[in-house]
Amino acid sequence: MSDKPPAPSAGLRRDMEILEVLAGHGDDRDTDGFGVSWIAQRLGREKSQVSRALRALELEGMVERDAVTRRYRLGWRLFALAARSQQARLVQVAAPYLRRLATAFDEDAYLCVLRGNRVLTLLSVPSSRAYHRVWEGITVPVIMAAAGRSLLSEWDGERVRELLRATLPSGLDSAVGSEDDWLAELAHARTAGYAVSDVELDDGAAGVSAPVRDHRGIITAAISVSVTRAAPPERLHEMGAVVAETARELSTALGLPPSGHPVAACPEPPGAD
């Protein structure tokens, strides 16, 4: 009598509820999954319905069932779908944010990821100013890229040293000394939420960068903004704060829970106009 009006795609809704239950409380104590009856009761639905739906979902690989305990958990297909498109999605979702930065500072903005011991630029948005060097698809050593510090900022110290040593051919003993400096800078970037690098290499660009996290909270990319005009340190830190905030927004849009809590509200990306 009350409401049954808005019930389109009831099947999908049911499936999503089931998946959400299987996703669990986020805790990892539920590693053995959940049984049909339990899910049905929790959803207030018929067992038969849940049973059939789960079978269908299993057929599609969205859930998988433990052969012995007969319990269900999320399946490989979900993971495969996400894995295949996460990079494409990253680029797409990031674009508007980079544009915002590029126009705000009138500086080139970049989206970078770590590839081996080099930094790969996935997307670059040019400023209005003169020549814009195309970096997309280009890799540079971590130490040379502005985004490098952000990408490594949460790495284990030992790993960073290994990577640095692997990067530097060995001829540079100045580097040996600067390893500690680097680690210190990483620590600073970690606390500040952004990294500032002034000109280090002849060609190496100065810039500010901040880490982008995926839905799991792992740093998977970094955005950076070049700094082509002389600017006082405090100006750089102002920029850093903005870049860091933008990176946070982007992370949220990618599915990162706003404050380290299960998924919730809407990750509304600023629709380009």
Added chain:
Amino acid sequence: MSDKPPAPSAGLRRDMEILEVLAGHGDDRDTDGFGVSWIAQRLGREKSQVSRALRALELEGMVERDAVTRRYRLGWRLFALAARSQQARLVQVAAPYLRRLATAFDEDAYLCVLRGNRVLTLLSVPSSRAYHRVWEGITVPVIMAAAGRSLLSEWDGERVRELLRATLPSGLDSAVGSEDDWLAELAHARTAGYAVSDVELDDGAAGVSAPVRDHRGIITAAISVSVTRAAPPERLHEMGAVVAETARELSTALGLPPSGHPVAACPEPPGAD
């Protein structure tokens, strides 16, 4: 024509097909997403149907639509769910180990699991070298993957034969002969703790791999490192030893008791058919 009987869960099937299309091929030309008509045509379905399904999926957050281009791509919800899957945990734990391998050898490193008779790559850590396509979320036949040998190394011989026959279309009679070779290689991999595969298929990558065990000692995954440059056999075996050791460390991190193998071959066979 006459058979429409086996059509349960038609809605789910449709949704999955759509998601599969949206996931693309991992190539990066799909970065713009896809339009309704294009998807409909590709699936051989009615536009209206696809349109409505996409709207429903969007409502659930499984897909999202670019505000300006009106094209769809996978949504945050799917990523959030994927992050909660069992595989995600594996990936998270394994990532540092793979990174270490990738930087140590400057070769691509992979984490793979067995999915039916194919090998699914869960995580690929690219080296710094030339562009490499995304393998994450992609499946390849067991015989083509470097990790295949490690994943099958403790299987019953008969079952391996079955799987090989099911995999090979049948046209390849050379395969019939090589079945025994394969079994022999599996035996070798079992004793050595790692598997070395040189180039077998035109595209098939050479590589070394080693098995990863869960807390029960059962092989649940494999890590492998590609070998893109010519290397003498002894070099490959050096690498194999390193990969095997890394796999052991990873297994321990996953909860395997450090002491040798508690070994499978227990009350529970990996699937009594």
Added chain:
DNA sequence: AAAATCAGGTGCAGCTAGCGCAACAATAGC
């Protein structure tokens, strides 16, 4: 030991929700 309890699956009738066609709306193209 038999019987009770619980989890999961199946058969079936009734009815809802999704399908397909085609008209319509909204853009893009010329």
Added chain:
DNA sequence: GCTATTGTTGCGCTAGCTGCACCTGATTTT
């Protein structure tokens, strides 16, 4: 401006889902 293309909606018809009751099989109770 008009036409071509893409995306949305109205609606009758039926495929497929819901929900009840019953069945199987494992685990526990007394």
